[in-house]
Amino acid sequence: MLAFTPLRTIKKPKWWQPWTGLTTNRRILRSTAVIAVLTLIVRAVGLGREVTIAAYFGTNDQVDAYLTAFLLPNFVVNVLAGSLNTAFIPIFVTTREQRGAAAANRLFGSVLLCTSLLLLAVTVVLTLLMPMILPALAPAFTPAKLALSVHLFHWLSPVIALQGLITIWSAVLNAGEEFALPAILPAVATLVALGFLVAGFNTFGIYSLAIGYVLGFGLQAVALGWLVARRNFALWPRWDGWTPELRRVLEQYLPMIAGALLLSGTNLVEQFMAASLPAGSVASLGYAARLTGVANGICAMALGTAVLPHFSAMVARANWVAVRHTLRTYRWLIFLAGGMAAVGLFAASGPIVWALFRRGQFTAEDARLVASLQRCYALQLPFYAGGIFLVRLISSLHANKYLMWGSLISLLLNIALNALLISHLGLVGVALTNSLMYVLSFAYLSIVVWRLLDQRLQLRVQI
Numbered sequence: 001m002l003a004f005t006p007l008r009t010i011k012k013p014k015w016w017q018p019w020t021g022l023t024t025n026r027r028i029l030r031s032t033a034v035i036a037v038l039t040l041i042v043r044a045v046g047l048g049r050e051v052t053i054a055a056y057f058g059t060n061d062q063v064d065a066y067l068t069a070f071l072l073p074n075f076v077v078n079v080l081a082g083s084l085n086t087a088f089i090p091i092f093v094t095t096r097e098q099r100g101a102a103a104a105n106r107l108f109g110s111v112l113l114c115t116s117l118l119l120l121a122v123t124v125v126l127t128l129l130m131p132m133i134l135p136a137l138a139p140a141f142t143p144a145k146l147a148l149s150v151h152l153f154h155w156l157s158p159v160i161a162l163q164g165l166i167t168i169w170s171a172v173l174n175a176g177e178e179f180a181l182p183a184i185l186p187a188v189a190t191l192v193a194l195g196f197l198v199a200g201f202n203t204f205g206i207y208s209l210a211i212g213y214v215l216g217f218g219l220q221a222v223a224l225g226w227l228v229a230r231r232n233f234a235l236w237p238r239w240d241g242w243t244p245e246l247r248r249v250l251e252q253y254l255p256m257i258a259g260a261l262l263l264s265g266t267n268l269v270e271q272f273m274a275a276s277l278p279a280g281s282v283a284s285l286g287y288a289a290r291l292t293g294v295a296n297g298i299c300a301m302a303l304g305t306a307v308l309p310h311f312s313a314m315v316a317r318a319n320w321v322a323v324r325h326t327l328r329t330y331r332w333l334i335f336l337a338g339g340m341a342a343v344g345l346f347a348a349s350g351p352i353v354w355a356l357f358r359r360g361q362f363t364a365e366d367a368r369l370v371a372s373l374q375r376c377y378a379l380q381l382p383f384y385a386g387g388i389f390l391v392r393l394i395s396s397l398h399a400n401k402y403l404m405w406g407s408l409i410s411l412l413l414n415i416a417l418n419a420l421l422i423s424h425l426g427l428v429g430v431a432l433t434n435s436l437m438y439v440l441s442f443a444y445l446s447i448v449v450w451r452l453l454d455q456r457l458q459l460r461v462q463i
Contacts (some may be wrong), residue, residue, distance in 0.1 A: 027177075027310065028306050028307050028310050028326065028330070031177065031179055031305075031306035032302050032306040032307075033302075034179055034180055034183070034306075035179050035183045035302035035305055035306055036298050036302040038179075038180060038183040038184040039183055039298050039302050040294075040298055041184065041187060042183070042184060042186045042187045042190070043293070043294035043298065044294075045187045045190045045191060045194075046187075046190050046290070046293075046294070047290060047291070047294060047356070048194065049190050049193065049194045049197075050286075050287060050290045050356075050357075051356050051357060052194060052197060052198070053197070053209070054287060054356075054357040054362045055357075055362065056197065056201055057206070057283075058280075058283075058362045058363070058366065060279075060280070060283070061142075061145050061148075061279060062148065062205065062206040063206075063282075063283040063286075064138075064141070064145065064275075064279070064280070064282045064283050065141075065145050065146075065148040065149040065152060065206070066149075066152055066206050066209060066210070067282055067283065067286050068134065068137060068138050068141075068149045068271065068275070068282065069134075069148075069149045069150070069152035069153040069156055069210075070152075070156055070213075071137070071267070071268070071271055072126060072130075072133070072137075072153065073153070073156050073157065073159045073160045073163070075267065075268065076119070076122055076123075076126070076160050077119075077159075077160060077163040077164060077167065078260060079257060079260040079261050080115070080118060080119060080122065080164065080257065081115060081119065081163065081164040081167035081168060083253060083256035083257050083259070083260040084111065084115055084167075084168065084171075084249075084253055084256070085167060085168070085170075085171040086252075086256055086308070086391070086392070086395040086400070087249055087250075087252035087253040087256045087395070087400060088108075088111055088168070088171055088249055088253075089171055089174065089175045089308050089309060089312055089395075090252070090308070090311075090312040090315065090316075090395055090396045090398060091107070091245055091248050091249045091252065091398075092104050092107060092108065092172065092175050092312075093175055093309055093312035093313055093316060094312065094315075094316040095107055095245050096175075097313065097316045097317070098316065099245075103245070105232075105233060105234055106234075106240040106243070107240070107243065107245045107246060107249070108172050108233060108234050109234035109236075109237060109238040109239075109240060110237075110238065110239055110240045110241075110243070110246050111168065111246070111249060112168055112234065112236075112237040112238075113237030113238060113239055114237075115164055115168050115237075116161070116164065116165070116237050117237075119160055119161050119164040120161055122160065123157055123158075123160045123161060126153075126157065126160075127153075127154065127157050130150050130153050130154075131150055134146055134149050134150055134153070137268065137271060137272060137275065138271075138272075138275040138282075139272075139275065139276065140275050140276050140277075141275065148206075151207075152206065152207070152210050155207060155210040155211060155214065156210050156213065156214065158214050158217075158218075159213060159214060159217050162214075162217040162218060162220075162221050163217060165221050165224075165225070166185075166217065166220055166221050166224055169182075169221075169224045169225060169227075169228045169233075170182035170224065172228065172233050173224075173227065173228065173231065173233075174305055174308070174309060175309050175312075176231065176309075177309055178227075178231065179305065179306065181223070181224070181227050182224065183302075183305070185220045185223055185224055186220065188216055188219050188220045188223065189213055189216030189217045189219070189220050190216065191216065192212050192213070192215050192216030192219060193209055193212030193213040193216050194212070195212060196208045196209065196211055196212025196215070197209045197212060200212075248398075252395070252398055252400045253400075255400040255401045255403065255404040256395075256400045256403065256404070258404045258407070259400065259403040259404035259405075259406065259407035259408075260407065261407075262404070262407035262408050262410070262411045266410060266411055266414040266434070266437065269411070269414050269415055269418060270285070270414070270418070270430050270433075270434065273418050273422055273430050274427060274430055277422075277426065277427055280366070281427050284366065284369050284370050284373060284427065285373060285427065285430060285431065287353075287357060287370045288353075288370045288371075288373030288374040288376075288377055288431060289373075289374075289377055289431075291345060291352065291374060291377075292345070292374065292377035292378060292380070292381065295338075295341045295342075295345060295378075295381050296381065296384050296385070298341075307326075307330070307389065307392050307393075308392045308395065308396065310326070311323065311326070311392055311393050311396035312396045314326070314396075315396045315397055315398075318456075320453060320456050320457050323393070323453065324453060327393065327449070327453075330389060331386070331389075334382065334385045334386050334389055335382045335385075335386060337382075337385070338381045338382030338383075338384070338385040338386070339381075339382045341378075341381045341382075342378050342379060342380075342381040342382055345374065345375075345378040345381070346375050346378040346379070349371045349372075349374045349375045349378065350367075350368075350371045352371075352374075353367050353370045353371040353374060354367050354371075357370065369427070372428055373427065373428060373431040374431075376428060376431035376432040376434070376435055377431050377434065377435060378435075379432075379435040379439075380434065380435035380438040380439070383435075383438045383439045383441070383442040384438045384442075386442050386445075386446075387438060387441050387442045387445055390442070390445040390446060390448075390449050391403060391445065393449055394445070394448060394449060394452065397452050397456075399448075399452055402448045402452075406441060406444050406445060406448070409440075409441070409444060410437050410440070410441050413436075413437050413440055414433060414434075414437050417429075417432075417433040417436055417437065418430060418433045421433055
């Protein structure tokens with residue numbers, strides 16, 4: 001059994017020393033800046049992949065089939081592995097603060113075992129049921145297009161287990177305030193997939209992209225596993241029994257699964273709506289969402305990843321004054337950054353899409369449609385970023401049941417707004433619905449956070 005060495009005891013390089021005495025808010029800002037820069041690189045690589053795919057395939061049926069096949073592996077990882085991170089990190093940090101590093105490492109080994117078994121079981125079930133699931137997701141697909149989607153899913157199915165390992169290993173490193181390598185490594189899978197597409201397009205067609213992704217995620221897992229082993233975390237799954245800490249993780253995990261399932265269900269709804277429209281609609285929606293995803297990754301995910309360990313530590317110490325101060329400070333920073341990004345992307349959508357995608361099989365008509373969809377997506381940026389920040393605080397407060405109810409509200413709103421807008425605006429209505437959902441979700445999360453903090457402060461006064 002490996003001995004656990006807390007990251008704080010590991011000697012830092014000389015360039016790190018000036019940061020060691022920073023306040024919590026400045027440490028969050030530093031970590032956010034590091035993750036944002038690395039995320040920008042990763043997203044830029046991803047954007048290069050989209051530009052290449054657009055040049056090779058345009059918006060044809062092969063892209064529709066690939067995106068539909070990739071949807072379910074991505075959905076499973078987001079729901080199962082992603083949900084576990086937000087449930088696991090606060091409990092892990094609390095265990096480390098209150099019971100020591102060895103107890104936290106044992107908890108991690110048990111969580112890793114449970115996650116691995118769950119993801120393997122889901123992969124087997126989806127592989128067996130995929131011929132029945134895909135026709136329901138894409139009823140307008142022709143039989144040949146559905147068959148291609150099924151075959152591509154079979155190639156992509158190992159990604160579920162690989163991404164699950166990557167996600168949980170990244171989580172335990174983030175809990176120890178190690179952000180750099182987990183943030184930059186996703187570029188590996190994209191670069192390998194892009195290389196296989198360029199090298200094998202004439203031989204394998206769209207399959208070259210799927211094969212490249214599986215190999216890329218495999219390399220990413222190897223690199224991340226090496227870092228986890230060097231930091232003396234539990235590299236392999238192991239069972240330490242039904243400890244109180246593991247039960248607490250599961251108590252927070254189940255509402256997160258339900259919430260993520262409902263929230264990710266909005267992506268399935270949008271995919272279903274787009275698949276019911278003319279051919280190429282799924283691909284056009286995917287291209288339009290790419291730059292918004294880049295901005296969300298920089299403005300939101302970087303901050304969300306950086307702030308969760310810090311919020312968890314403050315909550316473990318019952319430092320509610322510091323929590324409220326951090327919340328107020330970053331509320332304005334988030335809306336300033338997100339608002340500027342939204343205005344810039346909305347104003348420049350036409351030239352950006354034309355410059356990035358207008359080549360090869362991607363026509364001028366395709367560019368006009370994608371630009372209009374991208375403007376609708378741009379509206380969500382400050383609200384998505386603010387929502388991610390509030391979600392991390394709610395998870396740190398061990399109140400994930402509120403996220404479950406919020407996800408249910410978001411799903412119902414998504415269905416209702418799609419039904420209302422798609423009949424009037426077509427595919428544009430799908431993108432606009434997505435942004436409106438995040439606006440309303442942010443309002444709900446704001447109310448929940450302030451009520452939870454008021455309850456904690458009142459309880460502290462009574463004690």
